[in-house]
Amino acid sequence: MTARKSAGKRKADGPGLRRFDIRDVALRAKVSIATVSRTINGVATVDRELAARVWKAVKHLNYYPDTQARGLVSGRSRLFGLLISEITNPFFPELIQGFEEIAVRHGYDVLISSTSHDPARMEVCIRRLLERKVEGVAVMTFGIEAPLLDELAQRSIPMVFVDTTTDNPLSSTLVVDYRSGITQAVKHLLALGHRAIGFVSGPLRQRSAFLRKEAFVEASRQFGLETSLAWMVEGDHTLEGGMRAAEHLLTLGACPSAILCSNDMTAIGALRTMAKHNVRVPEEFSIVGFDNIHLAEFVHPALTTIQMSRKDLARAAFEALQSTVEPQQHAKPGERQRETSIPTSLVVRQSTGPAPHRENAKPAKRPYTDTTDTPARRPRGVRNRVGARG
Amino acid sequence: MTARKSAGKRKADGPGLRRFDIRDVALRAKVSIATVSRTINGVATVDRELAARVWKAVKHLNYYPDTQARGLVSGRSRLFGLLISEITNPFFPELIQGFEEIAVRHGYDVLISSTSHDPARMEVCIRRLLERKVEGVAVMTFGIEAPLLDELAQRSIPMVFVDTTTDNPLSSTLVVDYRSGITQAVKHLLALGHRAIGFVSGPLRQRSAFLRKEAFVEASRQFGLETSLAWMVEGDHTLEGGMRAAEHLLTLGACPSAILCSNDMTAIGALRTMAKHNVRVPEEFSIVGFDNIHLAEFVHPALTTIQMSRKDLARAAFEALQSTVEPQQHAKPGERQRETSIPTSLVVRQSTGPAPHRENAKPAKRPYTDTTDTPARRPRGVRNRVGARG
DNA sequence: AAGCAGCACGGAAACGTTTTCTCCATGCAG
DNA sequence: CTGCATGGAGAAAACGTTTCCGTGCTGCTT
Numbered sequence: 001m002t003a004r005k006s007a008g009k010r011k012a013d014g015p016g017l018r019r020f021d022i023r024d025v026a027l028r029a030k031v032s033i034a035t036v037s038r039t040i041n042g043v044a045t046v047d048r049e050l051a052a053r054v055w056k057a058v059k060h061l062n063y064y065p066d067t068q069a070r071g072l073v074s075g076r077s078r079l080f081g082l083l084i085s086e087i088t089n090p091f092f093p094e095l096i097q098g099f100e101e102i103a104v105r106h107g108y109d110v111l112i113s114s115t116s117h118d119p120a121r122m123e124v125c126i127r128r129l130l131e132r133k134v135e136g137v138a139v140m141t142f143g144i145e146a147p148l149l150d151e152l153a154q155r156s157i158p159m160v161f162v163d164t165t166t167d168n169p170l171s172s173t174l175v176v177d178y179r180s181g182i183t184q185a186v187k188h189l190l191a192l193g194h195r196a197i198g199f200v201s202g203p204l205r206q207r208s209a210f211l212r213k214e215a216f217v218e219a220s221r222q223f224g225l226e227t228s229l230a231w232m233v234e235g236d237h238t239l240e241g242g243m244r245a246a247e248h249l250l251t252l253g254a255c256p257s258a259i260l261c262s263n264d265m266t267a268i269g270a271l272r273t274m275a276k277h278n279v280r281v282p283e284e285f286s287i288v289g290f291d292n293i294h295l296a297e298f299v300h301p302a303l304t305t306i307q308m309s310r311k312d313l314a315r316a317a318f319e320a321l322q323s324t325v326e327p328q329q330h331a332k333p334g335e336r337q338r339e340t341s342i343p344t345s346l347v348v349r350q351s352t353g354p355a356p357h358r359e360n361a362k363p364a365k366r367p368y369t370d371t372t373d374t375p376a377r378r379p380r381g382v383r384n385r386v387g388a389r390g
Numbered sequence: 391m392t393a394r395k396s397a398g399k400r401k402a403d404g405p406g407l408r409r410f411d412i413r414d415v416a417l418r419a420k421v422s423i424a425t426v427s428r429t430i431n432g433v434a435t436v437d438r439e440l441a442a443r444v445w446k447a448v449k450h451l452n453y454y455p456d457t458q459a460r461g462l463v464s465g466r467s468r469l470f471g472l473l474i475s476e477i478t479n480p481f482f483p484e485l486i487q488g489f490e491e492i493a494v495r496h497g498y499d500v501l502i503s504s505t506s507h508d509p510a511r512m513e514v515c516i517r518r519l520l521e522r523k524v525e526g527v528a529v530m531t532f533g534i535e536a537p538l539l540d541e542l543a544q545r546s547i548p549m550v551f552v553d554t555t556t557d558n559p560l561s562s563t564l565v566v567d568y569r570s571g572i573t574q575a576v577k578h579l580l581a582l583g584h585r586a587i588g589f590v591s592g593p594l595r596q597r598s599a600f601l602r603k604e605a606f607v608e609a610s611r612q613f614g615l616e617t618s619l620a621w622m623v624e625g626d627h628t629l630e631g632g633m634r635a636a637e638h639l640l641t642l643g644a645c646p647s648a649i650l651c652s653n654d655m656t657a658i659g660a661l662r663t664m665a666k667h668n669v670r671v672p673e674e675f676s677i678v679g680f681d682n683i684h685l686a687e688f689v690h691p692a693l694t695t696i697q698m699s700r701k702d703l704a705r706a707a708f709e710a711l712q713s714t715v716e717p718q719q720h721a722k723p724g725e726r727q728r729e730t731s732i733p734t735s736l737v738v739r740q741s742t743g744p745a746p747h748r749e750n751a752k753p754a755k756r757p758y759t760d761t762t763d764t765p766a767r768r769p770r771g772v773r774n775r776v777g778a779r780g
Numbered sequence: 781a782a783g784c785a786g787c788a789c790g791g792a793a794a795c796g797t798t799t800t801c802t803c804c805a806t807g808c809a810g
Numbered sequence: 811c812t813g814c815a816t817g818g819a820g821a822a823a824a825c826g827t828t829t830c831c832g833t834g835c836t837g838c839t840t
Contacts, residue, residue, distance in 0.1 A: 068461040069826035459796035
């Protein structure tokens with residue numbers, strides 16, 4: 001048995017407990033450090049009795065391995081990077097939580113990096129991920145993914161994207177099925193009698209925004225809807241953008257009786273504008289959002305929106321990375337799934353209702369008057385009643 | 391000069407670029423690896439010309455050091471843990487962002503761990519932090535901090551808490567100055583003519599909730615306010631709790647004309663209840679929140695609330711940890727600040743207005759009637775007008 | 781009965797750094 | 811001119827693990 005090389009040379013213990021290392025365990029269990037390592041890593045060939053001794057020593061010393069040393073020799077950091085735009089964007093927290101939870105359950109830790117849409121910051125983020133030797137990166141950021149990602153690709157680091165395909169054999173794609181949710185929404189509005197439906201898109205250079213718009217156009221065509229180009233407004237996925245877009249729509253001669261928005265913040269902005277001009281939602285105007293962020297439930301009226309499960313997205317992202325990093329765990333290594341489909345579906349709340357009686361009735365952009373006969377607040381739970389006006 | 395020990399034994403390069411290590415740099419710069427290390431770490435004694443050669447080689451090879459190897463020998467992980475309750479709690483994202491940003495700027499990475507109020511999960515979280523050898527932990531979780539933290543304390547890991555002091559010399563405390571913000575709020579309501587002010591607290595076993603209540607009681611006493619015990623309701627910092635609390639207050643014979651809530655979600659719940667019973671806010675009833683979460687701005691009417699800057703909190707937390715970990719950077723090592731005060735201040739929006747004319751006028755809990763003369767929605771920008779009723 | 785295969789364990793190398801220690805050169809003073 | 815101090819650079823140890831390899835034992839086969 002090898003005695004501790006330099007027991008006396010240890011760093012001063014300081015006030016706290018000394019942290020035990022693998023040699024302490026080996027010493028106590030009267031085995032070699034190799035056996036301790038094998039036991040801890042669940043190698044099957046270890047003798048049962050020895051393993052028992054090791055575990056006992058581990059428990060007694062409250063030993064846990066040093067991740068840094070582990071990673072250094074094994075080459076595995078058990079770390080995934082999660083690249084997002086901004087934590088404060090209400091879209092992300094759930095995504096982060098889902099990703100972190102499943103990662104931790106599988107023994108990984110997560111390094112979150114928010115790019116803040118800033119290329120310089122993005123470079124820093126990627127550098128950090130590289131230095132920490134992440135084993136994979138989930139790129140959940142919206143912005144255009146600069147050639148910075150090449151750095152990762154060249155280092156053979158697996159990646160997973162949303163809506164963006166690459167020819168990199170190590171990267172996977174999550175394909176969001178925008179069409180099903182958006183088709184449901186259009187159908188829903190159609191059933192409520194709407195014939196003129198507008199769309200407020202996101203910034204169209206963002207691929208996911210573009211795809212949402214495409215899905216809407218397709219659904220409209222499918223149902224033979226009149227889609228005036230004038231009713232397709234490009235927004236920017238912000239509340240203010242939604243306000244502006246709605247404002248613009250109200251100035252039109254022929255205005256749709258309902259709009260679908262590319263994300264919830266846009267829809268909430270539209271809601272705001274309608275309230276400002278005393279256009280009652282949903283009696284006079286229906287609004288549908290996209291994403292089903294938390295906030296959607298809390299605005300007034302509660303937002304009908306299209307749900308894209310962040311939990312699903314997170315799980316799919318993790319699994320894509322894991323299946324790349326640990327191919328042996330999965331059935332046929334060669335046939336790793338490179339694409340995963342993420343479903344979307346409509347969540348009906350209070351911001352959609354029957355179309356006003358007169359077809360294409362144009363909601364008046366009335367001046368505000370502070371009398372008591374301004375529109376009533378819509379009672380909770382009462383839905384789809386025809387507005388008194390029209 | 392030492393030749394590469396085993397250039398041939400390198401791992402197969404695979405499809406990607408080989409990652410260069412410190413030896414490659416040394417070889418190229420024709421210096422020893424020690425000099426490379428010193429250069430990179432900014433040791434002043436390195437000859438200028440050699441340093442220049444090293445930097446050139448570093449740039450050319452796109453070299454960056456391996457954090458794991460670095461940490462293994464130096465004992466420093468350059469990693470801070472951030473322990474929070476739940477990412478999805480709207481209070482946290484800004485805090486996380488602030489903490490991460492300042493940490494990255496100082497060369498640290500952040501390991502975020504959400505406990506989800508679950509002791510078992512908390513144990514896992516702490517274990518993770520220990521295994522990764524974090525150099526410090528910011529404990530921003532609300533829940534009772536179990537003796538699990540002893541594990542960290544015993545390992546001499548610096549910590550920083552909010553509102554909770556310990557005798558651990560390595561831990562610091564952020565003392566939130568609830569009193570100033572809450573006093574401002576009470577003053578504000580007083581100026582608006584309110585004489586009967588209620589308080590919906592959080593769960594009182596949480597220290598920060600308790601302190602908020604205490605601050606309110608003290609402010610009330612200071613201004614000679616009548617504080618009926620009946621107007622002090624214990625909530626649970628959730629929207630539903632806020633709804634229940636408000637519901638309860640409305641059943642009272644003598645009901646306050648304004649309430650201060652221990653957090654914004656509670657206030658939003660109260661807002662909800664008021665809307666449900668057609669009690670107009672702020673004409674008939676004023677509501678003040680606490681925290682100034684993002685959402686506060688988006689509800690209707692926009693919430694008057696007490697701001698506690700998450701950015702400040704994050705910065706203070708980081709600086710507390712940093713000054714413990716790197717004492718040499720700061721003037722007098724022995725005099726490290728163990729407590730930092732975090733200011734709070736009132737943000738006036740639309741949910742507070744003048745008290746109803748009749749003193750102690752009790753808002754009627756009217757049945758809902760769907761007529762057009764139900765209360766008008768409050769126009770944006772028009773504030774503090776006396777309600778028509780009373 | 782002897783030889784061989786298999787296997788479980790221990791010894792030791794290796795991972796990529798930082799850091800200590802040693803050595804040499806240079807400069808200044810005696 | 812010599813000796814010593816100073817300082818900068820290289821050699822090597824150390825960090826705590828995993829993993830490779832060798833060895834000795836066990837059990838089976840011929």
